[in-house]
């Protein structure tokens with residue numbers, strides 16, 4: 166028995182000197198950066214702790230071992246449970262106490278559903294990227310990107326719905342344009358070159374454009390409400406700014422590969438840029454959900470002025 170355990174022990178490096186034995190199930194072993202297939206080589210500063218060449222069953226089983234993807238997987242799995250729980254809490258307590266309409270329930274459900282799909286797609290990718298088939302791994306990657314678009318869609322739908330609560334015309338215009346934009350991103354993903362390394366920069370540009378587009382309805386909303394001195398703008402605009410700040414910081418970590426760039430091989434398991442990106446993504450969606458509930462309650466406490474409703 167003891168011999169068997171020793172056989173399956175894999176020594177991982179945490180920090181610069183400490184080596185910790187990690188027990189991995191039979192069939193799974195961890196590889197160094199040099200040993201993994203080319204399609205998994207994305208971050209040379211993560212030098213060890215890779216799972217690779219696994220069938221689906223062992224990919225799933227690897228949920229319970231410590232690898233360099235563990236924090237990535239679990240951060241968004243817990244994120245999924247957070248938004249699931251928030252959904253139940255909203256439906257049973259927050260919305261009924263705010264005397265919410267059927268529309269409020271629908272928008273809140275769409276928003277949280279999108280966030281949950283976003284989280285699950287990410288979990289799926291980080292769990293199955295080590296699949297022995299490159300094609301399967303790429304499919305999960307495409308799903309991860311699709312999940313990010315769905316998460317952004319959830320933010321837009323709820324944001325536009327409440328920002329233009331008293332202006333049906335612009336509400337519809339922005340909802341349609343946002344939907345068209347997200348659909349266009351979906352179709353771009355079908356392009357065979359979309360997920361290649363060469364298109365890496367273009368993917369970032371598309372991602373930033375889709376997120377940055379929100380500045381246009383935001384400025385329009387400030388103007389429609391009578392400028393920065395309006396009470397609703399004073400209350401809600403800082404929340405939009407904080408949202409964009411979190412998104413910008415998260416994206417900077419994502420593209421720069423900081424801090425592991427400065428400590429190659431020392432942040433393989435904990436503290437790498439992708440883990441920071443994941444945690445900030447959960448924080449950002451949570452912040453947006455809280456802001457949406459806040460503006461919904463504001464809208465119910467201060468009904469639309471008549472002269473705007475019919476515009």
Ligand SMILES: [Zn+2]
Nearest residue numbers: 237287439443
């Ligand atoms: Zn990820």
